[in-house]
Amino acid sequence: MAEYDIAVIGGDGIGPEVTAQAMKVVDAAAEVYGFKLNKTEYPFGSEHYLKTNEIFPDSAFEEVKDKRAIYLGAIGDPRLPVGLIEYGIIARMRFDLDLYINLRPIQLYDERLCPLKDKGPEDVDMIIVRENTEGAYAGMHGFAHKGQDLEVATQTMVYTRHGVERAIRYAFDLARERNKRKTVTLIDKANAVRAQDLWTRVFAIVAKDYPDIKTEHAYIDAACMWMIKNPEWFDVAVTTNLFGDIITDLGAMVQGGMGIAASGNIHPGKVSLFEPIHGSAPKHAGRNVASPVAAILAGSMMLNYLGEKTAGNAIEQVVRGLFKTQRLKGVGTGVHGTSEVGEMVTSELRAAATSA
Ligand code: IPM
Ligand code: MG
Numbered sequence: 001m002a003e004y005d006i007a008v009i010g011g012d013g014i015g016p017e018v019t020a021q022a023m024k025v026v027d028a029a030a031e032v033y034g035f036k037l038n039k040t041e042y043p044f045g046s047e048h049y050l051k052t053n054e055i056f057p058d059s060a061f062e063e064v065k066d067k068r069a070i071y072l073g074a075i076g077d078p079r080l081p082v083g084l085i086e087y088g089i090i091a092r093m094r095f096d097l098d099l100y101i102n103l104r105p106i107q108l109y110d111e112r113l114c115p116l117k118d119k120g121p122e123d124v125d126m127i128i129v130r131e132n133t134e135g136a137y138a139g140m141h142g143f144a145h146k147g148q149d150l151e152v153a154t155q156t157m158v159y160t161r162h163g164v165e166r167a168i169r170y171a172f173d174l175a176r177e178r179n180k181r182k183t184v185t186l187i188d189k190a191n192a193v194r195a196q197d198l199w200t201r202v203f204a205i206v207a208k209d210y211p212d213i214k215t216e217h218a219y220i221d222a223a224c225m226w227m228i229k230n231p232e233w234f235d236v237a238v239t240t241n242l243f244g245d246i247i248t249d250l251g252a253m254v255q256g257g258m259g260i261a262a263s264g265n266i267h268p269g270k271v272s273l274f275e276p277i278h279g280s281a282p283k284h285a286g287r288n289v290a291s292p293v294a295a296i297l298a299g300s301m302m303l304n305y306l307g308e309k310t311a312g313n314a315i316e317q318v319v320r321g322l323f324k325t326q327r328l329k330g331v332g333t334g335v336h337g338t339s340e341v342g343e344m345v346t347s348e349l350r351a352a353a354t355s356a
Helices: 015-033 046-052 058-065 084-096 161-178 194-207 220-229 241-254 293-306 309-324 338-355
Strands: 002-011 035-042 069-074 101-107 125-131 141-144 152-155 183-188 214-219 236-239 262-266 272-276
Touching: 002 015, 015 035, 015 069, 015 293, 015 309, 015 338, 035 058, 046 084, 058 084, 069 084, 069 293, 084 272, 101 161, 101 241, 125 161, 125 241, 161 183, 161 194, 161 236, 183 194, 183 220, 183 241, 194 214, 214 220, 220 236, 220 241, 236 241, 262 293, 272 293, 293 309, 293 338, 309 338
Parallel strands: 002 035, 002 069, 069 272, 125 236, 183 214, 183 236
Antiparallel strands: 101 125, 101 262, 141 152, 262 272
């Protein structure tokens, strides 16, 4: 039986609750489809930091490196300085594990979930490939004359040929594998951010290796418009770290809300990190009201990544079916109990496997 070592970080706010439901679902899938997840839980997050002054100790980081995958609930707490815990935990893993792809599917499971008029599941089915280690997030920032009237703050966007090319290639491979519209859209702002001309050029070069894949281009501002007006135009889109961050929140709304959007921070072939896109939502923590659907779908992405595609896809199909048949009414806060949704998905998954 295949066994996979997984690190689990529930994190802050609603993180631990939604993680518990996601783990319930992936464990059920493991049982039904015959593999094993050996989970090691880590307590890191804001609460842990406030208690111990520890963010992500090197010894734990070394352990996590040797796992097959990492599952993260949510991180962030308004009591701490902006960015401290985000950079210490999420960004540290993204950078130090070189998780250079942030894969964010935007898929509408049922028309009712979509705020756009006359758009259905066939119209909203795309994946954003967000470059995940460079750009505005590379950490090249500084302050001069801090705290004075003359203060200057700078942050440099960093793009390397290597970093840009591997993200673009990943997007082309994905479009081929998806075999849908066989299109990759480059989203940038090269007309204003001139350094992104590197993206323009590398995209054209890489495209030559994929004659079967069509190419499109949209500036980020226009892409925001198209995503609302004609989401059906998108198949795979590749973009910079910051633009990918922004457009995937927009995408999350189009597919039904933050409660549904999942992501994978991936280094193909190496330990990779899976998380719902939503934050820690402290005000909803501990009340059993947050939707765990995004967390469950992040679990499904994790299983797919581990190679357990039958199990990963089965989870997604169950979620889709529950929306279609209206047993899942939505992902808004309090529409269902957090654990209620976990149980619904788990029992449906078991039922589907027995009837298959
Ligand atoms: C995301 C988040 C993070 C990001 C934050 C928490 C640093 O918004 O994963 O989209 O900006 O990447
Ligand atoms: Mg974000």
